Amino acid sequence: MVDVTQEFLDKAKHYLGKEGRRVENYFCCGLQDFEPMSGRYDIIWIQWVIGHLTDSHLVQFLRRCQKGLRPNGLIVIKDNVSFEGVVPDEVDSSVCRDLEIVRSLVHRAGLQIVHEEQQMNFPQEIYQVHTLALR
Numbered sequence: 001m002v003d004v005t006q007e008f009l010d011k012a013k014h015y016l017g018k019e020g021r022r023v024e025n026y027f028c029c030g031l032q033d034f035e036p037m038s039g040r041y042d043i044i045w046i047q048w049v050i051g052h053l054t055d056s057h058l059v060q061f062l063r064r065c066q067k068g069l070r071p072n073g074l075i076v077i078k079d080n081v082s083f084e085g086v087v088p089d090e091v092d093s094s095v096c097r098d099l100e101i102v103r104s105l106v107h108r109a110g111l112q113i114v115h116e117e118q119q120m121n122f123p124q125e126i127y128q129v130h131t132l133a134l135r
Contacts, residue, residue, distance in 0.1 A: 002027045002034050032057040036068025044068060047078040051094035055105055062109035062134070075111065075134040077102070078119075080127035096127055106134055 001023050003009050009026045016023065027034060031053055036044065044065045050058055065075050082096040089096065097105075106113060111134040119129040 001025070002029065002031060004028065004030050031061050034061070035064055038067050039070055041068050042070055042073050044073070044075045045078070046076065048080065050077060050079050050102070051089070051096055052092075058105050059109045062106065062111060066109070066111060069135075073135070074114070076131060077106075077134065078129065078131040081130045082127060099128075099130060102130075102132070106132065111135065 001009060001012060003012070003026075006028045009028055013020050013023075013026065031046075031049060046065075053061060062075065069075065079102075080096050081099045081102060084098050086098070086101065087096045088094075103113065113132050114135050115131075115133040117131050119131065122129060
């Protein structure tokens with residue numbers, strides 16, 4: 001598990017309870033600096049954080065994640081997607097990219113989208129949530 005805030009990692013351990021035993025390592029660092037162990041993971045799940053990375057940092061992070069996968073492993077991104085372009089969030093200094101931009105960054109990282117779906121039944125006035133499985 002990776003987070004930039006040690007307090008969140010500590011709370012995650014408590015929140016997960018017995019299931020937390022399945023989490024072998026807790027890394028306190030930014031994703032732009034995180035280096036997964038080579039060939040270690042069957043799946044790397046990235047949820048609601050890509051907006052905190054620049055395009056370049058995201059591409060580099062995805063390339064490092066690819067190296068961290070075992071054969072037939074997957075990278076999964078689940079995140080908000082804007083309706084058009086890049087929308088900055090002044091509150092948390094993140095951005096929300098549209099789906100075409102996310103797809104483009106995935107391809108720049110040398111990955112292929114093997115499955116994609118939109119989470120349904122969200123109010124129309126908020127961002128769409130999409131999940132992309134990458135290899």
